[in-house]
Amino acid sequence: MAEPAEQQKQDAASPVTIKKYANRRLYNTATSSYVTLDHLAQMVKDGVDFVVYDAKTSDDITRSVLTQIIVEEEGKGQNLLPISFLRTLISFYGDQMQWMVPTYLDQAMVAFTKEQDRMRDYFANTFGGMFPFGNALGEMGKQNMQMFEQAMRMFTPVAPGSTKPTAEHEMEVLKRRMEELQRQTKG
Structure with missing residues (x-):
């Protein structure tokens, strides 16, 4: 389970690094723990800035992960997008x-x-x-x-x-x- 948002906030200039592994697991390097898309959604709500990198290629995949969060929220009936x-x-x-x-x-x-x-x-x-x-x-x-x-x-x-x-x-x-x-x- 992820640490509270206050502990994840490093300094305003450096976002938290999240690594996504081939097995689709997300690893928060600031808390040294695995997290879920729900955790990342909560980090967004808490104002915690983060960047998601593919662990193998080091590509920045933040946009696709954020999009995935939106798709999951929409799938739960949280319909914000007409x-x-x-x-x-x-x-x-x-x-x-x-x-x-x-x-x-x-x-x-x-x-x-x-x-x-x-x-x-x-x-x-x-x-x-x-x-x-x-x-x-x-x-x-x-x-x-x-x-x-x-x-x-x-x-x-x-x-x-x-x-x-x-x-x-x-x-x-x-x-x-x-x-x-x-x-x-x-x-």
Whole structure:
């Protein structure tokens, strides 16, 4: 079993190293113990930074392990990713605008996290932490998802002779929307 998160935090500059062996076992080098994907999920929730390396090749496989955690959580019924979002995301692989998606998603999640923290603070201060605010966060998530899907539709290739706006115009619209979202989250 893994040590508590406080013991796993080394210093902020050096993430915990996890090694994945051919037998699919994950080894936490900071605690000298084997861990599971559930342990790694908890480390993420606790804010513990880690990197996962293939023990044989030394390749960084952090992205695939984090993706595996998401797949397992979704399989347990923890459905955070709507089907429409998954389809939209898949459609961007190999697309000419693929380079923009990670940055956009990262910024959207940062903004969402800030807003979520602000809402938690508001409800805790206003209602003493007794108010169930799950519906408000769910609604905000739906709105963020709709905004993301609208923005991504702007980048779908347009047939020649179409009356749709130019790519430059669409980029300007997206930029204004992102600035508006940032103002809303700061405000």
